[in-house]
Amino acid sequence: MPDGYILGIESSCDETAAAVVRSGEQLISNVVASQFATHQPYGGVVPELASREHLRAIVPVVRQAMASANCSFDAVDAIAVTQGPGLAGSLLVGISYAKALAFALEKPLIAVNHLEGHIHAVLLEERQKGNHELQFPVLALVVSGGHTHLYRAEQKGLSWTYSNIGHTRDDAAGEAFDKVAKLLGLGYPGGPVIDRLSTHGNPEAVKFTSAQIKHRDRREQTDGHGIEDANSDQPRFDFSYSGIKTAVLRFVEAHNMQPAIEERRRNLAKIPKPKLEDYLANCDRETLDLVASFQRAMITDLVGRTLAAAQAYEVATLLVTGGVAANNELRQTFERRAAIEGVPVFFPSRPLSTDNAAMIAAAAYPKFLAKQFAPMDFSAEAGMALR
Numbered sequence: 001m002p003d004g005y006i007l008g009i010e011s012s013c014d015e016t017a018a019a020v021v022r023s024g025e026q027l028i029s030n031v032v033a034s035q036f037a038t039h040q041p042y043g044g045v046v047p048e049l050a051s052r053e054h055l056r057a058i059v060p061v062v063r064q065a066m067a068s069a070n071c072s073f074d075a076v077d078a079i080a081v082t083q084g085p086g087l088a089g090s091l092l093v094g095i096s097y098a099k100a101l102a103f104a105l106e107k108p109l110i111a112v113n114h115l116e117g118h119i120h121a122v123l124l125e126e127r128q129k130g131n132h133e134l135q136f137p138v139l140a141l142v143v144s145g146g147h148t149h150l151y152r153a154e155q156k157g158l159s160w161t162y163s164n165i166g167h168t169r170d171d172a173a174g175e176a177f178d179k180v181a182k183l184l185g186l187g188y189p190g191g192p193v194i195d196r197l198s199t200h201g202n203p204e205a206v207k208f209t210s211a212q213i214k215h216r217d218r219r220e221q222t223d224g225h226g227i228e229d230a231n232s233d234q235p236r237f238d239f240s241y242s243g244i245k246t247a248v249l250r251f252v253e254a255h256n257m258q259p260a261i262e263e264r265r266r267n268l269a270k271i272p273k274p275k276l277e278d279y280l281a282n283c284d285r286e287t288l289d290l291v292a293s294f295q296r297a298m299i300t301d302l303v304g305r306t307l308a309a310a311q312a313y314e315v316a317t318l319l320v321t322g323g324v325a326a327n328n329e330l331r332q333t334f335e336r337r338a339a340i341e342g343v344p345v346f347f348p349s350r351p352l353s354t355d356n357a358a359m360i361a362a363a364a365y366p367k368f369l370a371k372q373f374a375p376m377d378f379s380a381e382a383g384m385a386l387r
Protein backbone atom coordinates (compact mmCIF):
# COMPACT_ATOMS: atom_id res chain seq x y z
CA MET A 1 0.00 0.00 0.00
CA PRO A 2 1.35 3.47 -0.80
CA ASP A 3 2.66 5.71 1.93
CA GLY A 4 0.38 8.60 2.81
CA TYR A 5 1.36 11.54 4.99
CA ILE A 6 -1.88 13.01 6.28
CA LEU A 7 -2.27 16.26 8.19
CA GLY A 8 -5.29 15.89 10.50
CA ILE A 9 -7.23 18.81 11.97
CA GLU A 10 -9.77 18.49 14.81
CA SER A 11 -11.92 21.26 16.33
CA SER A 12 -15.25 19.63 17.16
CA CYS A 13 -15.48 20.60 20.84
CA ASP A 14 -13.03 22.28 23.21
CA GLU A 15 -9.68 21.10 21.85
CA THR A 16 -7.91 22.59 18.85
CA ALA A 17 -5.68 19.84 17.49
CA ALA A 18 -3.42 19.04 14.54
CA ALA A 19 -1.28 15.98 13.82
CA VAL A 20 0.73 14.31 11.09
CA VAL A 21 0.29 10.53 10.71
CA ARG A 22 1.96 8.27 8.14
CA SER A 23 -0.23 5.62 6.51
CA GLY A 24 -2.61 5.37 9.47
CA GLU A 25 0.05 3.62 11.53
CA GLN A 26 2.86 5.99 12.51
CA LEU A 27 2.27 9.01 14.70
CA ILE A 28 4.72 11.68 13.58
CA SER A 29 3.43 14.69 15.47
CA ASN A 30 0.44 15.39 17.69
CA VAL A 31 -0.44 18.83 19.07
CA VAL A 32 -3.49 19.53 21.25
CA ALA A 33 -4.40 22.98 22.60
CA SER A 34 -6.94 22.55 25.36
CA GLN A 35 -9.51 25.21 26.31
CA PHE A 36 -9.99 23.93 29.88
CA ALA A 37 -9.03 27.28 31.41
CA THR A 38 -11.61 29.14 29.28
CA HIS A 39 -14.52 26.87 30.18
CA GLN A 40 -13.52 26.01 33.77
CA PRO A 41 -15.40 28.94 35.39
CA TYR A 42 -18.64 27.83 33.67
CA GLY A 43 -18.36 24.13 34.62
CA GLY A 44 -18.84 23.07 30.98
CA VAL A 45 -18.11 24.02 27.38
CA VAL A 46 -19.57 27.39 26.27
CA PRO A 47 -20.04 27.07 22.47
CA GLU A 48 -19.41 30.76 21.58
CA LEU A 49 -16.21 30.82 23.62
CA ALA A 50 -15.09 27.53 22.07
CA SER A 51 -15.37 28.91 18.49
CA ARG A 52 -13.45 32.03 19.47
CA GLU A 53 -10.66 29.99 21.08
CA HIS A 54 -10.42 27.72 18.00
CA LEU A 55 -9.99 30.81 15.81
CA ARG A 56 -7.16 31.95 18.04
CA ALA A 57 -5.42 28.58 18.18
CA ILE A 58 -5.87 26.96 14.77
CA VAL A 59 -2.95 28.59 12.90
CA PRO A 60 -0.30 28.15 15.64
CA VAL A 61 -1.45 24.59 16.39
CA VAL A 62 -1.18 23.49 12.73
CA ARG A 63 2.21 25.22 12.39
CA GLN A 64 3.46 23.50 15.52
CA ALA A 65 2.28 20.08 14.28
CA MET A 66 4.13 20.62 10.98
CA ALA A 67 7.27 21.89 12.72
CA SER A 68 7.48 19.04 15.21
CA ALA A 69 6.89 16.55 12.38
CA ASN A 70 9.79 18.26 10.58
CA CYS A 71 7.53 18.15 7.57
CA SER A 72 6.92 20.70 4.80
CA PHE A 73 3.39 21.29 3.49
CA ASP A 74 4.65 19.96 0.13
CA ALA A 75 5.34 16.57 1.69
CA VAL A 76 1.75 16.19 2.92
CA ASP A 77 -0.41 13.95 0.70
CA ALA A 78 -3.83 14.99 2.03
CA ILE A 79 -5.56 17.15 4.60
CA ALA A 80 -8.16 15.53 6.85
CA VAL A 81 -10.63 17.37 9.03
CA THR A 82 -13.48 16.50 11.41
CA GLN A 83 -16.85 17.06 9.72
CA GLY A 84 -18.99 16.13 12.77
CA PRO A 85 -20.55 15.38 15.16
CA GLY A 86 -19.77 18.36 17.38
CA LEU A 87 -20.46 22.04 17.92
CA ALA A 88 -21.30 23.64 14.56
CA GLY A 89 -19.34 26.84 15.15
CA SER A 90 -16.28 24.94 16.38
CA LEU A 91 -16.37 22.44 13.51
CA LEU A 92 -16.55 25.29 10.98
CA VAL A 93 -13.27 26.79 12.19
CA GLY A 94 -11.35 23.58 11.46
CA ILE A 95 -13.23 22.93 8.21
CA SER A 96 -12.70 26.45 6.83
CA TYR A 97 -9.02 26.34 7.65
CA ALA A 98 -8.57 22.84 6.16
CA LYS A 99 -10.37 23.90 2.98
CA ALA A 100 -8.18 27.00 2.62
CA LEU A 101 -5.02 24.92 3.11
CA ALA A 102 -6.15 22.22 0.68
CA PHE A 103 -7.09 24.81 -1.93
CA ALA A 104 -3.85 26.78 -1.61
CA LEU A 105 -1.64 23.66 -1.58
CA GLU A 106 -3.70 21.80 -4.20
CA LYS A 107 -4.00 18.76 -1.91
CA PRO A 108 -7.00 16.46 -1.52
CA LEU A 109 -9.35 17.09 1.38
CA ILE A 110 -10.84 14.26 3.47
CA ALA A 111 -13.87 14.66 5.77
CA VAL A 112 -13.80 12.42 8.85
CA ASN A 113 -16.47 11.46 11.38
CA HIS A 114 -15.21 12.29 14.89
CA LEU A 115 -16.54 8.99 16.29
CA GLU A 116 -14.73 6.98 13.62
CA GLY A 117 -11.67 9.02 14.61
CA HIS A 118 -11.94 7.79 18.23
CA ILE A 119 -12.07 4.20 16.94
CA HIS A 120 -8.99 4.78 14.77
CA ALA A 121 -7.04 6.11 17.76
CA VAL A 122 -6.94 2.49 18.95
CA LEU A 123 -6.10 1.07 15.51
CA LEU A 124 -3.29 3.58 14.94
CA GLU A 125 -1.56 2.62 18.17
CA GLU A 126 -2.09 -1.12 17.72
CA ARG A 127 -0.56 -0.94 14.22
CA GLN A 128 2.28 1.14 15.59
CA LYS A 129 2.96 -1.71 18.06
CA GLY A 130 3.01 -4.15 15.12
CA ASN A 131 -0.46 -5.59 15.72
CA HIS A 132 -2.09 -5.67 12.27
CA GLU A 133 -4.40 -8.58 12.98
CA LEU A 134 -7.82 -7.65 14.28
CA GLN A 135 -10.60 -10.21 14.43
CA PHE A 136 -14.03 -9.13 13.18
CA PRO A 137 -16.78 -8.48 14.09
CA VAL A 138 -15.61 -5.70 16.36
CA LEU A 139 -17.65 -4.01 19.09
CA ALA A 140 -16.58 -0.42 19.75
CA LEU A 141 -17.68 1.58 22.79
CA VAL A 142 -17.12 5.30 22.16
CA VAL A 143 -17.53 6.90 25.57
CA SER A 144 -16.83 10.61 25.97
CA GLY A 145 -18.31 13.94 27.07
CA GLY A 146 -20.72 13.93 24.13
CA HIS A 147 -21.23 10.24 23.37
CA THR A 148 -21.88 6.85 24.84
CA HIS A 149 -22.28 4.82 21.67
CA LEU A 150 -21.90 1.14 20.91
CA TYR A 151 -21.10 0.14 17.33
CA ARG A 152 -20.79 -3.24 15.74
CA ALA A 153 -18.17 -2.88 13.00
CA GLU A 154 -17.38 -5.00 9.98
CA GLN A 155 -14.65 -4.59 7.39
CA LYS A 156 -15.66 -3.97 3.77
CA GLY A 157 -12.62 -3.72 1.53
CA LEU A 158 -10.40 -1.02 2.93
CA SER A 159 -13.09 0.69 4.97
CA TRP A 160 -15.28 -0.26 7.88
CA THR A 161 -19.05 -0.19 8.13
CA TYR A 162 -20.82 0.43 11.43
CA SER A 163 -24.20 -0.33 12.91
CA ASN A 164 -25.22 1.42 16.07
CA ILE A 165 -26.53 -1.08 18.63
CA GLY A 166 -26.70 1.28 21.62
CA HIS A 167 -26.48 4.89 22.68
CA THR A 168 -27.32 7.04 25.66
CA ARG A 169 -30.93 8.07 25.98
CA ASP A 170 -30.00 11.23 27.88
CA ASP A 171 -26.61 12.24 29.34
CA ALA A 172 -23.35 10.82 27.99
CA ALA A 173 -21.13 9.08 30.55
CA GLY A 174 -18.49 11.86 30.45
CA GLU A 175 -21.25 14.43 30.84
CA ALA A 176 -22.38 12.63 34.03
CA PHE A 177 -18.80 12.76 35.39
CA ASP A 178 -18.65 16.49 34.52
CA LYS A 179 -22.06 17.30 36.03
CA VAL A 180 -21.39 15.39 39.25
CA ALA A 181 -17.99 17.11 39.62
CA LYS A 182 -19.65 20.50 39.10
CA LEU A 183 -22.37 19.62 41.61
CA LEU A 184 -19.71 18.69 44.20
CA GLY A 185 -17.63 21.83 43.58
CA LEU A 186 -14.76 19.91 41.98
CA GLY A 187 -14.44 21.99 38.78
CA TYR A 188 -14.27 21.05 35.09
CA PRO A 189 -13.61 18.62 33.47
CA GLY A 190 -14.91 16.20 36.07
CA GLY A 191 -13.66 12.84 34.77
CA PRO A 192 -9.95 13.15 35.56
CA VAL A 193 -10.61 14.54 39.09
CA ILE A 194 -13.19 11.90 39.98
CA ASP A 195 -10.85 9.21 38.59
CA ARG A 196 -8.03 10.30 40.92
CA LEU A 197 -10.19 10.98 43.99
CA SER A 198 -12.04 7.67 43.73
CA THR A 199 -9.05 5.64 44.93
CA HIS A 200 -9.29 7.57 48.24
CA GLY A 201 -12.95 6.73 48.93
CA ASN A 202 -15.00 3.61 49.64
CA PRO A 203 -16.83 2.60 46.43
CA GLU A 204 -19.31 0.49 48.45
CA ALA A 205 -20.30 3.31 50.83
CA VAL A 206 -23.24 4.69 48.84
CA LYS A 207 -25.51 2.22 47.10
CA PHE A 208 -26.93 3.45 43.80
CA THR A 209 -29.70 1.11 42.78
CA SER A 210 -29.98 -0.05 39.18
CA ALA A 211 -33.36 1.71 39.04
CA GLN A 212 -31.53 5.02 39.60
CA ILE A 213 -29.19 4.32 36.70
CA LYS A 214 -31.29 2.43 34.24
CA HIS A 215 -33.48 4.01 31.61
CA ARG A 216 -36.95 2.53 31.87
CA ASP A 217 -38.23 1.36 28.57
CA ARG A 218 -41.44 -0.50 28.14
CA ARG A 219 -39.81 -2.79 25.56
CA GLU A 220 -37.04 -3.68 28.00
CA GLN A 221 -36.59 -7.32 28.83
CA THR A 222 -36.82 -8.28 32.48
CA ASP A 223 -33.11 -9.22 32.74
CA GLY A 224 -32.19 -5.67 31.65
CA HIS A 225 -29.74 -7.03 29.10
CA GLY A 226 -30.85 -5.64 25.81
CA ILE A 227 -33.96 -4.14 24.35
CA GLU A 228 -35.62 -5.45 21.23
CA ASP A 229 -35.73 -2.60 18.74
CA ALA A 230 -39.28 -2.13 17.47
CA ASN A 231 -37.94 -1.70 13.93
CA SER A 232 -35.64 -4.70 13.81
CA ASP A 233 -34.96 -7.98 15.53
CA GLN A 234 -31.58 -6.72 16.74
CA PRO A 235 -31.28 -6.27 20.51
CA ARG A 236 -30.25 -2.79 21.63
CA PHE A 237 -28.05 -1.88 24.57
CA ASP A 238 -28.90 1.71 25.43
CA PHE A 239 -27.46 3.66 28.34
CA SER A 240 -28.90 6.36 30.59
CA TYR A 241 -26.93 8.52 33.01
CA SER A 242 -29.13 11.41 34.02
CA GLY A 243 -30.75 9.38 36.84
CA ILE A 244 -27.51 8.80 38.70
CA LYS A 245 -26.71 12.52 38.60
CA THR A 246 -30.08 13.20 40.24
CA ALA A 247 -29.38 10.47 42.81
CA VAL A 248 -26.08 12.20 43.71
CA LEU A 249 -27.96 15.50 44.08
CA ARG A 250 -30.53 13.84 46.38
CA PHE A 251 -27.72 12.40 48.51
CA VAL A 252 -26.11 15.85 48.79
CA GLU A 253 -29.42 17.37 49.90
CA ALA A 254 -30.27 14.57 52.33
CA HIS A 255 -26.83 14.80 53.98
CA ASN A 256 -26.74 18.61 54.06
CA MET A 257 -23.46 18.72 52.11
CA GLN A 258 -24.13 22.07 50.39
CA PRO A 259 -22.22 24.39 52.79
CA ALA A 260 -19.06 22.23 52.53
CA ILE A 261 -19.44 22.15 48.72
CA GLU A 262 -19.63 25.95 48.52
CA GLU A 263 -16.54 26.26 50.68
CA ARG A 264 -14.65 23.75 48.50
CA ARG A 265 -15.70 25.59 45.34
CA ARG A 266 -14.38 28.89 46.75
CA ASN A 267 -11.11 27.35 47.98
CA LEU A 268 -10.36 25.50 44.73
CA ALA A 269 -11.21 28.59 42.61
CA LYS A 270 -8.32 30.40 44.32
CA ILE A 271 -5.79 27.75 43.14
CA PRO A 272 -4.86 28.17 39.44
CA LYS A 273 -4.14 24.48 38.76
CA PRO A 274 -5.24 22.41 41.76
CA LYS A 275 -3.24 19.23 42.42
CA LEU A 276 -4.52 15.99 43.95
CA GLU A 277 -3.33 17.17 47.41
CA ASP A 278 -5.42 20.35 47.02
CA TYR A 279 -8.54 18.35 46.17
CA LEU A 280 -7.90 15.92 49.03
CA ALA A 281 -7.36 18.76 51.49
CA ASN A 282 -10.79 20.10 50.50
CA CYS A 283 -12.75 16.82 50.55
CA ASP A 284 -14.11 15.09 53.65
CA ARG A 285 -14.61 11.32 53.93
CA GLU A 286 -18.29 11.53 52.97
CA THR A 287 -17.45 13.33 49.70
CA LEU A 288 -14.66 10.88 48.81
CA ASP A 289 -16.98 7.94 49.48
CA LEU A 290 -19.72 9.53 47.36
CA VAL A 291 -17.29 10.16 44.48
CA ALA A 292 -15.91 6.61 44.62
CA SER A 293 -19.40 5.09 44.80
CA PHE A 294 -20.60 7.21 41.87
CA GLN A 295 -17.64 6.09 39.75
CA ARG A 296 -18.15 2.44 40.72
CA ALA A 297 -21.84 2.60 39.73
CA MET A 298 -21.04 4.25 36.38
CA ILE A 299 -18.37 1.72 35.53
CA THR A 300 -20.33 -1.31 36.62
CA ASP A 301 -23.13 -0.19 34.30
CA LEU A 302 -20.90 0.74 31.33
CA VAL A 303 -18.87 -2.47 31.48
CA GLY A 304 -21.85 -4.74 32.22
CA ARG A 305 -23.94 -3.42 29.36
CA THR A 306 -21.04 -3.45 26.88
CA LEU A 307 -20.08 -7.02 27.72
CA ALA A 308 -23.71 -8.12 27.47
CA ALA A 309 -23.74 -6.59 23.96
CA ALA A 310 -20.44 -8.31 23.11
CA GLN A 311 -21.98 -11.62 24.10
CA ALA A 312 -25.29 -11.06 22.29
CA TYR A 313 -23.51 -10.08 19.05
CA GLU A 314 -20.76 -12.70 19.43
CA VAL A 315 -18.02 -10.18 18.70
CA ALA A 316 -14.38 -11.21 18.40
CA THR A 317 -12.78 -7.95 19.55
CA LEU A 318 -13.72 -5.09 21.84
CA LEU A 319 -12.45 -1.51 21.42
CA VAL A 320 -13.06 1.06 24.18
CA THR A 321 -12.26 4.65 23.26
CA GLY A 322 -13.13 8.33 23.91
CA GLY A 323 -12.31 10.59 26.88
CA VAL A 324 -13.85 8.33 29.54
CA ALA A 325 -11.67 5.44 28.28
CA ALA A 326 -8.83 7.23 30.09
CA ASN A 327 -10.45 6.20 33.40
CA ASN A 328 -8.30 3.80 35.44
CA GLU A 329 -11.11 1.83 37.08
CA LEU A 330 -12.90 1.50 33.72
CA ARG A 331 -9.79 0.03 32.08
CA GLN A 332 -9.08 -2.37 34.94
CA THR A 333 -12.69 -3.55 35.11
CA PHE A 334 -12.91 -4.06 31.33
CA GLU A 335 -9.62 -5.94 31.29
CA ARG A 336 -10.65 -8.23 34.13
CA ARG A 337 -14.18 -8.92 32.92
CA ALA A 338 -13.32 -9.21 29.20
CA ALA A 339 -10.58 -11.74 30.04
CA ILE A 340 -13.22 -13.87 31.81
CA GLU A 341 -15.45 -13.61 28.72
CA GLY A 342 -12.49 -14.43 26.46
CA VAL A 343 -12.82 -11.25 24.35
CA PRO A 344 -9.62 -9.26 23.71
CA VAL A 345 -10.10 -5.59 24.65
CA PHE A 346 -8.03 -2.67 23.33
CA PHE A 347 -7.83 0.97 24.48
CA PRO A 348 -5.93 3.97 23.14
CA SER A 349 -3.10 5.36 25.28
CA ARG A 350 -4.41 8.09 27.59
CA PRO A 351 -3.26 11.03 25.39
CA LEU A 352 -5.14 9.53 22.43
CA SER A 353 -8.27 8.68 24.46
CA THR A 354 -9.38 12.30 24.67
CA ASP A 355 -9.89 14.48 21.57
CA ASN A 356 -6.89 14.75 19.25
CA ALA A 357 -6.16 15.06 15.53
CA ALA A 358 -3.95 11.96 15.18
CA MET A 359 -7.13 9.88 15.26
CA ILE A 360 -8.60 12.02 12.46
CA ALA A 361 -5.49 11.62 10.27
CA ALA A 362 -5.49 7.85 10.96
CA ALA A 363 -9.19 7.44 10.11
CA ALA A 364 -8.59 9.35 6.86
CA TYR A 365 -5.99 6.91 5.52
CA PRO A 366 -8.41 4.23 4.17
CA LYS A 367 -10.39 7.07 2.54
CA PHE A 368 -7.14 8.40 1.04
CA LEU A 369 -6.39 4.97 -0.45
CA ALA A 370 -9.96 4.73 -1.78
CA LYS A 371 -9.74 8.31 -3.11
CA GLN A 372 -12.84 9.25 -1.10
CA PHE A 373 -12.19 12.97 -1.19
CA ALA A 374 -14.55 15.68 0.05
CA PRO A 375 -15.83 18.36 -2.32
CA MET A 376 -14.73 21.93 -1.52
CA ASP A 377 -18.32 22.88 -0.65
CA PHE A 378 -18.87 20.26 2.07
CA SER A 379 -20.05 21.63 5.40
CA ALA A 380 -20.09 20.82 9.11
CA GLU A 381 -22.62 18.23 10.28
CA ALA A 382 -23.25 18.83 13.97
CA GLY A 383 -25.37 15.67 14.38
CA MET A 384 -23.44 13.44 11.96
CA ALA A 385 -24.16 9.71 12.39
CA LEU A 386 -21.59 6.94 11.94
CA ARG A 387 -22.50 4.22 9.41
Ligand code: KG4
Nearest residue numbers: 144145146174189191195323324327354355
Ligand atom coordinates in the same frame (compact mmCIF):
# COMPACT_ATOMS: atom_id res chain seq x y z
O1 KG4 B 1 -13.30 12.51 23.97
P1 KG4 B 1 -13.30 13.77 24.75
O2 KG4 B 1 -12.00 14.51 24.92
O3 KG4 B 1 -14.30 14.83 24.15
C1 KG4 B 1 -15.54 14.50 23.63
O4 KG4 B 1 -15.59 14.06 22.44
O5 KG4 B 1 -16.52 14.62 24.42
O6 KG4 B 1 -13.94 13.43 26.18
C2 KG4 B 1 -14.03 14.36 27.22
C3 KG4 B 1 -14.79 13.72 28.36
C4 KG4 B 1 -15.13 14.67 29.49
O7 KG4 B 1 -16.47 14.48 29.87
C5 KG4 B 1 -14.18 14.23 30.62
O8 KG4 B 1 -14.70 14.47 31.92
C6 KG4 B 1 -14.05 12.75 30.33
O9 KG4 B 1 -14.02 12.65 28.93
N1 KG4 B 1 -12.83 12.18 30.91
C7 KG4 B 1 -12.81 11.22 31.86
C8 KG4 B 1 -11.45 10.99 32.19
N2 KG4 B 1 -10.68 11.82 31.39
C9 KG4 B 1 -11.55 12.53 30.62
N3 KG4 B 1 -13.82 10.56 32.48
C10 KG4 B 1 -13.49 9.66 33.42
N4 KG4 B 1 -12.20 9.40 33.80
C11 KG4 B 1 -11.17 10.04 33.22
N5 KG4 B 1 -9.92 9.77 33.58
Ligand code: ZN
Nearest residue numbers: 144323354355
Ligand atom coordinates in the same frame (compact mmCIF):
# COMPACT_ATOMS: atom_id res chain seq x y z
ZN1 ZN C 1 -14.36 13.06 21.26
